[in-house]
Amino acid sequence: MTRRLRPVGLGFAEDAPTRLVFTARASAAPDAVYRALAEEVTGWPSWFRAVTLARPTRGGGGREVRLMGGVRFQETVMAADPGLRYAYRVDETNVPGVRALLEEWLLAPADHSPGTLVRWTFAADGPPAFRLALTAARPGLGHSFRTAVRTLDARLAARTRG
Secondary structure, X not given: OOEEOOOOOOOHHHHOOEEEEEEEEEOOOHHHHHHHHHHOHHHXXXXXXXXXXXXXXXXXXXXXXXXHHHOEEEEEEEEEEOOOEEEEEEEEEOOOOOOEEEEEEEEEEOOOOOOEXXXXXXXXXXXXXXXXXXXXXXXXXXXXXXXXXXXXXXHHHHHHHO
């Protein structure tokens, strides 16, 4: 059953009841990472294992995303700042319990080396049982994120070599 979530703004990434923040380093430049995130949406399944389908909707203003296990999201792109930030809010999902969800990807040049520091914030609200379950899922989400960034980085490196 699809459920409509509470619309939230970009500030939700900082003040959500549950915030999971992960970082990883990519050797690719911020512009290349941004293009893969925001402009090559249909390519997400090739580097983010949990994603089985990703496609832009509403002329790029939204996204449809499906994950392993049958999870579905209809999203609104909230920020698309080339080389810096990509953020989206979930408007509809079949995940029980969630009331609001926003994901933000921040990109910054890596300190003292070429590449990008990628910071992913998973901001959510729901009843206490949902928030507890999400917090318990933190290690798995972190592993999935770090693996995705490594896979994306390898794909971007292969592009520049090929």
